[in-house]
Amino acid sequence: MTSTIIVEKAPHLRRKDSLARMLIDVLIALAPTAVFAVVVYGFDAVRNLGVSWATMVLAEFVFVLIQNRIKYDGTKHSFKEQIKAGVSGYSINNLLAPSISAVIFALIMPARLDPYYLIYPALIAGSLFGIVIGKLVFGGNGSNIFNPAAVGMVFAKLCFGSHYVYNSRSFYVTTGGTPLTNAITEVSGLNSLTGKWTGIESVPLANLFFGQVGGTIGEAFKITILIGMAYLLIRKAADWRIIASYLGTFIVVMSLAGAIICTRENLSFFRFLAFQLLSGGMLFGLAFMLTDPVTSPINSPSRFIYGAFAAAVTCIIRLFGALPEGMVYSILLGNLIAPALDYYKWSSSRWNRRYVIILCCVIGVALLATGLGLGFGGEVVA
Amino acid sequence: MISKATHIADTKGLLGMLPTIEAPSPDYLFIATENARCSKSEIFIKEGDHVYLGQTIGMRHGAFFDQPIHTTCSGTFVGIEKHYHRSGKLVPCLKFLNDHLDEWDPSLKPRTQEEIDALTKEDYVEILKNVASVGLGGSSFPTYVKFQGKHEIKTILVNAIECEPYVSADHRLMLEKPEDVIEGCKLLQKAFQCTDVRICLKSKYHDLIEVYTEILKRHHGSGITICRVGNFYPQGWEIAMIKAATGIEVETRHLPGEYGIANFNVSTVAALVQAIKYNRPVIERLVSVTGDGIRYPSNFKIRIGTQLAALIDMCGGFNDDGKEKVVILGGPMMGASVPSIDCIVSKTVTSCIILNAEAPKEEPCIRCGSCVLSCPTHLEPQQIMAAVKANDKERIKALKPLTCIECGLCTYVCTSKIRVTDFIRRAKVIAKLP
Numbered sequence: 077m078t079s080t081i082i083v084e085k086a087p088h089l090r091r092k093d094s095l096a097r098m099l100i101d102v103l104i105a106l107a108p109t110a111v112f113a114v115v116v117y118g119f120d121a122v123r124n125l126g127v128s129w130a131t132m133v134l135a136e137f138v139f140v141l142i143q144n145r146i147k148y149d150g151t152k153h154s155f156k157e158q159i160k161a162g163v164s165g166y167s168i169n170n171l172l173a174p175s176i177s178a179v180i181f182a183l184i185m186p187a188r189l190d191p192y193y194l195i196y197p198a199l200i201a202g203s204l205f206g207i208v209i210g211k212l213v214f215g216g217n218g219s220n221i222f223n224p225a226a227v228g229m230v231f232a233k234l235c236f237g238s239h240y241v242y243n244s245r246s247f248y249v250t251t252g253g254t255p256l257t258n259a260i261t262e263v264s265g266l267n268s269l270t271g272k273w274t275g276i277e278s279v280p281l282a283n284l285f286f287g288q289v290g291g292t293i294g295e296a297f298k299i300t301i302l303i304g305m306a307y308l309l310i311r312k313a314a315d316w317r318i319i320a321s322y323l324g325t326f327i328v329v330m331s332l333a334g335a336i337i338c339t340r341e342n343l344s345f346f347r348f349l350a351f352q353l354l355s356g357g358m359l360f361g362l363a364f365m366l367t368d369p370v371t372s373p374i375n376s377p378s379r380f381i382y383g384a385f386a387a388a389v390t391c392i393i394r395l396f397g398a399l400p401e402g403m404v405y406s407i408l409l410g411n412l413i414a415p416a417l418d419y420y421k422w423s424s425s426r427w428n429r430r431y432v433i434i435l436c437c438v439i440g441v442a443l444l445a446t447g448l449g450l451g452f453g454g455e456v457v458a
Numbered sequence: 459m460i461s462k463a464t465h466i467a468d469t470k471g472l473l474g475m476l477p478t479i480e481a482p483s484p485d486y487l488f489i490a491t492e493n494a495r496c497s498k499s500e501i502f503i504k505e506g507d508h509v510y511l512g513q514t515i516g517m518r519h520g521a522f523f524d525q526p527i528h529t530t531c532s533g534t535f536v537g538i539e540k541h542y543h544r545s546g547k548l549v550p551c552l553k554f555l556n557d558h559l560d561e562w563d564p565s566l567k568p569r570t571q572e573e574i575d576a577l578t579k580e581d582y583v584e585i586l587k588n589v590a591s592v593g594l595g596g597s598s599f600p601t602y603v604k605f606q607g608k609h610e611i612k613t614i615l616v617n618a619i620e621c622e623p624y625v626s627a628d629h630r631l632m633l634e635k636p637e638d639v640i641e642g643c644k645l646l647q648k649a650f651q652c653t654d655v656r657i658c659l660k661s662k663y664h665d666l667i668e669v670y671t672e673i674l675k676r677h678h679g680s681g682i683t684i685c686r687v688g689n690f691y692p693q694g695w696e697i698a699m700i701k702a703a704t705g706i707e708v709e710t711r712h713l714p715g716e717y718g719i720a721n722f723n724v725s726t727v728a729a730l731v732q733a734i735k736y737n738r739p740v741i742e743r744l745v746s747v748t749g750d751g752i753r754y755p756s757n758f759k760i761r762i763g764t765q766l767a768a769l770i771d772m773c774g775g776f777n778d779d780g781k782e783k784v785v786i787l788g789g790p791m792m793g794a795s796v797p798s799i800d801c802i803v804s805k806t807v808t809s810c811i812i813l814n815a816e817a818p819k820e821e822p823c824i825r826c827g828s829c830v831l832s833c834p835t836h837l838e839p840q841q842i843m844a845a846v847k848a849n850d851k852e853r854i855k856a857l858k859p860l861t862c863i864e865c866g867l868c869t870y871v872c873t874s875k876i877r878v879t880d881f882i883r884r885a886k887v888i889a890k891l892p
Contacts, residue, residue, distance in 0.1 A: 087791040087866030095821045218822035312461045369826045
């Protein structure tokens with residue numbers, strides 16, 4: 077009877093689970109894609125991963141030092157004491173969380189820039205901007221509004237976009253540009269909204285699925301991404317609601333677009349749908365970036381709406397936008413509306429009429445825009 | 459992990475198989491003069507007086523009712539000592555020297571069958587008031603209040619779900635005293651003039667279901683049936699139970715009586731037999747002592763007023779592994795943790811659970827949403843927590859924390875190990891302010 081008794085408030089049981097476990101799960105899910113990137117791109121991928129990892133982890137470490145510094149209390153503390161106090165607040169999660177952001181960021185960057193040395197400033201600037209402006213200024217882990225990797229990628233693309241090249245492959249066949257840009261630009265002269273898709277016939281679907289196309293280093297090979305997504309779902313580190321509603325809305329809107337386009341142009345409907353599902357960074361962004369719980373809403377109906385909204389934005393950018401690829405913008409816009417969906421005046425953890433109306437509106441507007449845009453704009457030169 | 463809490467791992471399966479040990483009545487017994495619902499009391503006896511078993515020796519005064527205090531042994535009143543109570547407070551306790559004769563108070567006369575048959579609902583109220591019958595599931599809500607309702611009762615539900623992990627007192631009672639339970643149900647049928655009695659059981663308890671299917675064959679046509687309900691926590695919460703058993707959803711701030719439903723805990727029903735037939739108060743109850751911090755987990759039948767230290771001694775004491783222990787009276791999800799084992803077992807203590815203390819480090823919330831998915835009252839615990847941190851009264855009120863039943867699931871599931879329930883408790887206090 078030597079044990080001491082302590083008092084605590086109910087409940088006294090905890091689920092066998094931890095934040096570190098969830099973060100490690102995401103890293104494990106990303107591992108196949110990262111390994112594949114290293115196999116295919118060799119040193120380029122190692123450099124992408126290494127530079128962004130070092131930058132982000134270092135930035136987070138400095139942030140922890142600042143956050144846990146000894147507050148001014150009248151006495152002077154030596155630099156050594158300050159460092160000691162800062163390091164005492166450093167936990168395993170301060171290492172894991174920026175590692176995830178860094179791996180995602182590295183995988184959505186291209187392998188080379190032209191001229192080649194520009195990749196270093198692009199990686200450092202992108203990852204630094206992503207972690208500092210995307211996450212740390214909001215208060216670090218769990219407080220960010222935007223996905224740090226997406227913020228970094230957009231920043232890097234804004235600064236260095238004109239130098240991006242997607243044609244460096246040491247493995248498999250080499251094609252220039254991503255299939256989305258390619259398919260659209262190859263068929264010059266047919267600059268209409270429906271006609272621009274006729275080029276997709278030249279890309280075999282198997283190439284898309286097995287990653288034998290250009291693109292950022294992580295997004296091309298779909299098998300590893302699907303393995304990662306399945307792992308996240310099995311371990312419940314990602315919410316199935318977001319993935320289900322995203323894929324559902326994406327397929328519905330793209331089916332409408334496919335139906336219109338395929339009646340006008342000489343295209344197979346299923347080929348169009350499969351091309352949309354397999355091309356670009358859509359699957360990668362959906363599996364690893366959109367499902368990030370920190371930046372998604374908290375109630376389950378809002379999560380359905382969030383997924384549907386992101387899918388609608390992706391579809392509209394792909395069909396009508398000036399950019400070939402809309403995934404990263406749809407993630408950021410989805411992050412932006414997440415707090416609005418959870419605003420306390422109307423938030424509820426159960427489905428109610430308001431949520432149903434919002435979901436119908438999101439899908440309805442996307443369908444209407446697609447139908448009207450393609451229906452009337454089909455022959456108009458964009 | 460982003461998921462709803464469905465199953466809470468526990469040791470109940472094991473403990474539920476162990477037979478109940480009849481603990482010998484100890485030499486000294488303690489009765490608290492105050493409890494959570496009654497803060498004042500008066501005592502009718504003085505030091506050195508001889509008392510009988512079941513004698514009324516005092517009166518507790520609560521906010522809206524009085525509750526008599528009964529002895530649980532025959533012997534001598536020694537004096538008043540201070541001991542911990544289930545609520546975690548140090549309260550004055552009446553100390554009795556047990557003479558081990560167990561002489562019942564001669565004024566408590568058993569009733570004949572004819573007398574019992576002639577009892578009306580008002581008589582039940584009077585009898586239950588006099589024997590201080592309360593909800594023995596842990597709520598200590600006075601039972602007679604449920605008999606005072608004006609509404610016509612169409613269904614009586616007997617709550618034998620015992621959804622808290624670790625606890626197995628009701629399970630043993632159901633197995634060992636099925637006739638008491640059935641008799642109690644029949645008394646309820648008479649009192650409420652209602653034949654539809656449903657005994658709600660977890661569908662995973664095949665042993666209980668088999669026993670009761672067999673027993674109920676002997677009471678064919680009595681209207682008592684078994685109702686299998688879900689295996690999850692908090693299925694034993696009355697609103698969840700009523701929904702599972704009858705399909706009726708009781709709105710917040712409404713009583714089950716308004717929907718024609720009366721619900722009782724199974725130990726209360728079994729104790730009803732003693733009260734009505736013999737006019738006796740509850741003097742014994744089943745208590746399970748378990749947890750990973752105790753050497754030999756066991757089920758006991760003990761005298762009310764036994765000291766907790768004696769119970770722990772009977773289980774072989776704590777595991778001497780040098781770890782800090784948490785001593786919980788009641789279930790591990792909602793029970794109170796007491797600061798010392800110098801504590802008395804009152805009649806609403808269903809179990810004593812000794813756990814090795816673990817205080818995981820709190821991480822920042824990552825909004826995984828498990829608390830929102832798990833909440834049985836469909837609140838948004840994470841949002842309430844954020845509102846409490848921001849000290850935003852308007853937002854707290856809009857999120858309706860007062861419907862919270864403090865089941866503790868939000869803390870249980872939290873990926874970041876935040877004690878979310880504590881924030882909800884604070885929100886409830888703030889929301890009550892004008």
